[in-house]
Amino acid sequence: MHPPLSPGSSSSEFKKETWRHTILLSFQGLGVVYGRLSIAPLFVFENVSAEDLKSERFYEFFSFVFWTLTIIPLLKYAVLVLRADDDGEGGTFALYSLLCRHAKVGLLPNDRSTNDVLHYEVGSPSKIMGESRARRAIEKHKSSHYLLLFLALFGSCMIIGDGVLTPALSVFSVSSGLERSLVEISHQFSFSESTRESVEKVLKRYVPIPAACAILVCLFTLQHYGTHKIGFIFAPIVVVWIIFISGVGLYNIFHCDPQIIYAISPLYMYRFIRNVGIKSWRSLGSILLCIAGSEAMFADLGHFSKKSIQVTFFCLIYPALVLCYAGQAAFISKHLGGSEDVTHVAPEDVTHLTESVPRPIRHVFMVLSLFASVVGSQATITASFSIINQCLALGCFPRVKVIHTSDKIHGQVYIPDVNWVLMVLSLAITISFHDTARIGYATGLAIISGMLVTTCLMSLVIALHWEKCLLLSGCFLVCFGSIEAMYLSACLLNFQKGAWYLVLLLVFTMIIMLTWHYGTVKKYKFDLENKVSSDWLTELSPGLGVSRVPGIGFIYTDIVTGIPAFFSHFITNLPAYHQVLIFVSFKSLPVPCISPSQRYLVGRVGSKEYKVYRCIVRYGYCDHIRDTDDFEDQIIRSIGEFISMEESDSEALTSSADGRMIVVGCPTTGGNALVPFNGNSSTIMVPKSPSLANKETERSPVFEPSGSSGCAPVRWKKVRFMLPANSPYNAGICEGRTPRTS
Template sequence: MDPQLSPDSYSHQIKKETWKHTLLLSFQSLGVLYGQLSTAPLYVFGTIPAKDILSEETAYGLFSFIFWTLTIVSLLKYAFIVLKADDDGEGGTFALYSILCRHAKVGLLPSDRTANEVTHYEAGSPFKIKVESRARRAIAKHKSSHYLMLFLALFGSCMIIGDGVLTPALSVLSASKGLQRSLSDMSHIFSSSESRQESISKDFKRYVPVPSACVILLCLFMLQHYGTHKIGYMFAPIIIIWLFLISGVGIYNIFYWNHHIIYAISPVYMYKFIRNVHVSSWRSLGSIILCVAGSEAMFAHLGHFSRRSIKITFICLIYPVLVLCYAGQAAYISKNLHVEDFNHLSESVPRHIRHFFIVLSLLASAVGSQATITASFSIINQCLALGCFPRVKVIHTSDKINGQVYIPDINWLLMVLSLAVTIGFRDITKIGNATGLAVVSGMLVTTCLMSLVIALYWEKSLAESVCFLLLFGFIEASYVSACMLNFHKGAWYLVVLLMFSFTIMLAWHYGTMKKYEFDLQNKVSTEWLTDLSPGLGVSRVPGIGFIYTDIVMGIPAFFSHFITNLPAFHQVLIFVSFKSLPVPYVHPSRRYLIGRVGPKKYKIYRCVVRYGYCDRIRDTDDFEEQIIRSIGEFISLEENDLESLTSPEGRMIVVGKPSSSQDGNALIPMDDTISNMSPAGFANNETQVSQFNDISERGNGPVKRKKVRFMLPADSPKMRVSVREELQELVDARESGTAYFLGQSHLSVRDGSNFLKRFLIMTYSFCDKNCREPPVALNIPYAALVEVGMVYTI
């Protein structure tokens, strides 16, 4: 990939990090990324029914499965292989999908050939597809493979979101169960009557865990607005103390109870377990897979941290600590099968530190949920940028690492669903069954997409790709079969979450794609506006008109509808299109593509704004000023680009983020604060004035905005007279006022359409009405906004 496409202030800072920066990121990752892996011992053995652990030999077999699952899946697959498949510093399911979109032509995002040619146009474009192999040609030819990959990407994203709902409930409730047992022990001390002890113990089991878990969950989700950076600093010390504690307890249990547990590392014990397997013992493997819960987060959080910091922390600290902890717990279980709740971690802790352990486990469990919550934010941000999720507010919590985001709406939704799971199930076994299915399903999706990346992007042999798929796919498919045996014991809830989230994603993608196809089919030619409109009596009024549209060629249907009913438009028109590219970032110097619509005398321009799925371009307050300055730079550069003067529409120039124009070829900005007291552009139009009055009557006072005014540079022999005149017209139009045109679409379904199509369009329409406004409309004064309604019959 061309390095200029990555922002110099984001991912490249991480890639060229010093050891000091690596250690700092490693410290932060402990509080955000590895919380789930570190707290998994709270519920791995605990979610296995005690009646399924029949003998010492069973404990040996379960530990052998844990050791080799951690080694093969977490260490080999993720730490050594998958982390290398980053998308310019970004990870996760959609990062793999975006790589395949670029290098295997499998993208189904709303686009057409003309749009691709325009948005990908530039000399030496990094978007050129590699030399096509037979596999690439086969995949590009069969449309069904494109839908399959999109399905995998959406399915994997839904699994991460489901994990974000279930893991907080599971980890916090597991720690609360330890609190329940601790308080129950205290009741035995202060109560002399055995009947009284039993009554108090039952009360603690009934009332203590759920309320305490709910309080912790509320506090956890309320902390999310502080962002990954601050939360990492707050939570990392807790995880460090927790890791030292569980590793120390593990070593103590190994030497005190059963040091022969070390022999269970041998795969022979897995073979013995499988040889004597039956339904109940195979079902217990659905809990064993929870030992690698959080491994997917290592890849998904690449945008928050760096590959080196993630890898070093896992190999040098997390992996050996977890092996010691699970070995110690298995050693305790093998010798204490007669003890009540012997399979819970708190029971294996020495009594003189048990109360301290309980308090720390409550704090660590809250931290353990952080990885899945932030992973949900990251994956939804990617889905949002690629047109697969309804519009929600995204807050970037770091100026240096652009992948660190917080989404308030999703945060509160996850909180409500987690509380519902906690209160509804009240049983860590049932919640663990659903969580295990979410974890292993997400891993299986990553394995499938990763095998395609190995063959199509890394250009390895087909044998290597197939070996990767068969090795890890077989292991994960085996765990899926174990989890499905628990479908009626809690795993069904994940299916409900999957249907809910997948329906929303699929409906939004389908509606967005159909809306775009409708725009393409109903657009009018440029000649209609430039040649035929004078015959319709269309007049030009002072000012600049911004027309926001999804298409990058021709005139959108809603604007032609507006001109037909109100025959007037501004002396300067700018058609603005946002185009998401399947890359995480687009460098500011290559963000804007500027071109003309029609002959030069009409002063009609087109601006295509390219952005990656992790960029925050739409949230900037000075977006209008950036476009004006980019067009000014385009006008000055155009004279030297003879091809753009003689070519038809579609020839565009890549314009960088303009500087303060010290070279004298662009507009010079001057800050000024004004009050938008009157409608922009159509000041004398009765309809617009009426609209403004209606807004004022609803109580919207004048909006104070910072407006950047422009002036031309001093006379220079390098600047032609025609260029200076056009720049002056642009400045004068800006001073006259600005209006913004948005199409307001209303989708309807044709008569006779099937039920699925009707359901998807209805779901899209509902989400469109109830989600956030389009980003371009958020900072536009109401008096200057013109929304043109259109009915789209799909």
């Protein structure tokens, strides 16, 4: 068994990945990582008007598709950005976390004393590298701190917006293909011309939108089952889908236009730019959709490994997508390039991927495309849940209920409130726009904006974390930023055609995040300014006639020094508190995860006889410690471990910065800690110390609440304390109940 990881260590140090394990992870990652990227051919050329593809313009657009796939997903993400992992985690918050740790730019609501308490031990995540001119400049200007936080939140909003737009785009594109298939089936019947036209009007009016809305409702309703239950079918679907579209693309290359291979030459892009106009430049916003889902290669890094993601992309995804787009461009070339053997396909339907599929297998394609679109949409919805969960750790999103759908993959979460909001927004855009092109314009703006955020943060990571020269950082920013800025300008030209919806969604989401973060910081500063000294509780309160009630009390507070002001108001109005009092604080650190051995900081408040403790629970942006059912047991065990360490070695308490707080790990059943016993009640064993048996164990039934109808319901948890069976001291059992407010 591997030793626990420290907050600053990388899990890759202990991971010896075999080729067998890499292949297994590669297969599992097909549905999660590449589900979105693989369905992009459904709507890339479909959103380009037939007029823009005439005069051999399709060669130029395919050249843009090829080089965009090569430069952004392959070179930028698969080769470079994947190296900037944060202890195996990826995504916008991973880059922001690296900058917070190595450049002191974090704006989390912690005061100086809090940072001293949280980061005193060896191997702390706050360890700073050597000073550099760039680091000093960023740390000096407070405005740069706010700018980086804004970039992190902006990138998060783009992911949330993508979670709204992608399901609507992919599902509506499939439903439109279903409508065309039904029209073709109707042509097989011997209807009159007027009847056939009436049937086509009915199908075009009543099939796409109702079918898309029904699929969207089913998709969001299934979210509560979790990715771990429905995800086992993702990888096989993507494998079959990738093989199918690459095979169709290869068939179209040889059957329609083998010369399309020469279009990979950059000269075609140069010819496009030389003769470009505003109308044709807008079409680049649709071509941008070919890299939709590339961000998932980095964002889902924590669930897989670098090697598995790279192997899958290099060996399967990249060549399959190139063949698919080349085949579709060859099909368009045959039908719009002036060839004489043109079939009966309408010009406005030539750009649809469905039309490029041979008729004998077109119905199979429709079924596959439906399942593939669901897989791609599922990936973006799950990413929205994950990014909101990370925003909760930063104090930048209102507190919502988070349900963990997997015991093995901590990143798979389900947020009911957010799920229904996303569903309503997706249905609204589907019904109001009812056009894949308009939805695609908004989706393209969300994609390229998120990629620009990654490029900016990555350039800072190169300079501040990797400590490379500013020239190299600037080259990365200019090379990739210029390409993404080009696509951004094309998307902004389509602002009035649908991209405005994303801006409205961005403003709405950013107002929520920034307002909540502002309120969180203000509340924390108020608590700091109005906190009461510990001496007031341990020395002055007995003179005020405060009595100690039997039981164990948990008091939540954001501050880690002193007594919160609300507790002093409570004592003033109701002069009583529990015989064992624990002040619990949750503090987020800019790391993905905190190992259990370094999660708890425990100390006393006042002398031993007061039995008042402080427990600081540290967690990373990927930890979910508050959602465990035995969380109170873990805190009680940490207190017991602290008491044991205090009795055995009093000098251990002097190792911390303030002389009281020490790191307490998760004790095992063989240690001298409080360990719960599996039974009808929760049994906890105390250390082998006669002083502890006399001083720290006691009967602790908490008094029943007064029964006010306005109070929240309280669940009672029975707790028992006993000495171990092999203890040389007298065994005594003491029990009580602790309140758990639900």
